[in-house]
């Protein structure tokens with residue numbers, strides 16, 4: 311599915327308060343209201359369905375996008391993984407947390423909100439990120 315990242319020179323509501331777009335348990339009505347009036351609403355919804363696991367995109371919640379993917383027979387692209395990733399379950403989870411937290415932090419979501427969004431305590435996320443970074447450094 312070809313769904314490019316939605317760009318515009320006009321202001322987008324999510325740029326003002328990115329954390330709200332990644333809060334857990336956003337309702338369908340709330341998601342619609344948050345994105346209403348955005349100049350790239352439709353394109354953003356398509357992009358979000360094709361690419362995004364977390365947050366509100368194009369007025370659609372995570373669950374709404376999962377349903378849309380299921381209806382269209384789509385799956386999300388796999389996260390890029392380091393070569394030779396070990397099968398150890400905790401390390402795999404640490405690497406996933408590092409990847410996902412980097413993605414959300416890069417979008418301007420605060421660390422506390424990222425930890426909450428990924429189902430970790432602040433300390434738990436910090437530890438997981440440290441273990442994952444150590445592994446990556448040793449593997450390189």
Ligand code: SF4
Pocket residue numbers: 316322323324325331344345348349350351352354355366367368369
């Ligand atoms: S439609 Fe997309 S770009 Fe616009 S406010 Fe919503 S999430 Fe942001």
